[in-house]
Amino acid sequence: MCTRLLALFFLLLVTFSAYPASAATGFREMTIPGTESDHPLHLSLWYPTGSDTEPAKLGETPAFVGLPVIRDADPAPGPHPLVILSHGYGGSWRNLAWLASELVDRGYVVAAPDHPGTTTFDMRPADTVRLWKRPTDISRAIDAVLGDATLSGGVAANRIAAIGHSLGGWTVVELAGGRFDAEGVMTDCLAQFSAIYCKIFAALGVGRDPAATAALGADLSDSRLGAIVTLDLGPARGFTPQSLAAVQIPVLVLSAGKNIDTQTAERADIAATNKDSFYLAGHLPSATTQFTLVAGALHFSFMQLCKPGAAALIEEEAPGESIVCRDAAGANRQSIHRQVSDMILAFLERALPAK
Numbered sequence: 007m008c009t010r011l012l013a014l015f016f017l018l019l020v021t022f023s024a025y026p027a028s029a030a031t032g033f034r035e036m037t038i039p040g041t042e043s044d045h046p047l048h049l050s051l052w053y054p055t056g057s058d059t060e061p062a063k064l065g066e067t068p069a070f071v072g073l074p075v076i077r078d079a080d081p082a083p084g085p086h087p088l089v090i091l092s093h094g095y096g097g098s099w100r101n102l103a104w105l106a107s108e109l110v111d112r113g114y115v116v117a118a119p120d121h122p123g124t125t126t127f128d129m130r131p132a133d134t135v136r137l138w139k140r141p142t143d144i145s146r147a148i149d150a151v152l153g154d155a156t157l158s159g160g161v162a163a164n165r166i167a168a169i170g171h172s173l174g175g176w177t178v179v180e181l182a183g184g185r186f187d188a189e190g191v192m193t194d195c196l197a198q199f200s201a202i203y204c205k206i207f208a209a210l211g212v213g214r215d216p217a218a219t220a221a222l223g224a225d226l227s228d229s230r231l232g233a234i235v236t237l238d239l240g241p242a243r244g245f246t247p248q249s250l251a252a253v254q255i256p257v258l259v260l261s262a263g264k265n266i267d268t269q270t271a272e273r274a275d276i277a278a279t280n281k282d283s284f285y286l287a288g289h290l291p292s293a294t295t296q297f298t299l300v301a302g303a304l305h306f307s308f309m310q311l312c313k314p315g316a317a318a319l320i321e322e323e324a325p326g327e328s329i330v331c332r333d334a335a336g337a338n339r340q341s342i343h344r345q346v347s348d349m350i351l352a353f354l355e356r357a358l359p360a361k
Contacts, residue, residue: 030055030082031110033064033075034157038119038150045122045133049147050099052106052116053158054086055079065100069316069331073107084115084160087167087358088151090144091118094172095206098126101309102171108347114354115158117151119143124173124210135211135218141180141226144168148230165358167233169350171308175239179286182234182257183227185249188212188219191241203241212244231255233357235350237308238262242282250289256357259287259297260346262305264334296353300346302337306330308346311339 032055038047057079066072089109091102099118106116120126121140123133133139151161170178180186192213195204211218235258236242261283280299287297300307312331321328333339 030057031061031073031075031107032057032077032079032081034078036150036157038146044139044142044146047122047143047146048099048120049150050103050118050120051151051157052103052110054082054110054113054115056082065103065310069313069319070100071311071313073103075107081115081157081159084155084158085162085165086113086115086159087165087354087360088115088117088148088158088161089354090147090166090168091116092140092144092168092170092174092177093118093121093125094170094174095124095210096126096129097124097172097174097309100126102169104310104343105169105347105350108343108351112351115151115161117147119147121177131209134209135214137210137212138180138218138221138224138226140173140177141228144177144181145228148228162361163230164361165232166230167235167354167358168231169235169237170239171237172240172305175236176241178231178234178236179239179242179245179250179253179257180226181228181231182255183225183249183253184245185225186222186244187246188222188244191244198243199241207241233257233354235353236260236283236286237346238280238283238303238305239286240282242286245286245289247289250286251291253290254294256294256353257286257290257296258350258353259283259290259295260308260349261297261299262303262307263299263301264304298349300342302334303342303346304333307333307337307339307342311343 032053034051036049038049040046055076057076059076059079061074061076063072064075093099093101098120109116121143122128123130123136148166151158152163168178168181191207213219233256237260261280287295306329309330317328317331
């Protein structure tokens, strides 16, 4: 792994510090045991709690803002609706922790697996190319939370949703029934996509192995999901129109309102994923799909809040990676998060009504 990415990852490391008691969000981490075909899976879990223990800031780093949680608190009794979060390529559960906090405030239990092979500090090539395992990770997370009520206070099996950012958005569409045409994607890839997309496809093993191509095109859906949300997803243009048209659950498609204008075309291509959101929304059933361009948001605006001066700090340690702290000119990431969380909460209230 390159030195600049390692430097950036160290700026993402989680720390805890004292925080004034106010929120009632429990947090715990666990490992889902491996099997003959699957590696162990790290799972982070947020849940409502009635504990009055002093919270600590989770995710506080020199670059990023942390959030108050009570580690290993006793959960409030359920059943609670459940949301599973899926991070993007090279990210981790930390990226959407801000959204987990918002959901818990409304009574949700939130679980976020770290996807082996595409997670911070875990980019082993042998796992990276097993892209079809990402949807399976989500299903394993659902199994774990449903199977042990002591983890979260209990969840309602008929009120489960999944939310994904970037490659995580691709992951949750797979879970909703999307079928990915890996062979078609790699046919004249440069003309269909862009150089950086094709490099990422190559790193993910797309189109290289017939068995992997078949696995990606298989039905990886999970019928327990009642709704999904995508946050500036990619690569949606690899999903077959027929499979998207057959998706039967409500979908909220949120896209960056603008693409990042950088000095290098390669960096701009990374952020030019709203084409995928338009493609997705255009092929999903219109009656059950909501599509919104989020004003002021760039691709990385859906990640955690950056501290003042964070971009300069990241650029010093990992040149070129300060893009993760960039929003559109004049935009405020905290306001973007408020807009996004409000839309998601309203959507989930309609899609997963209390019975």
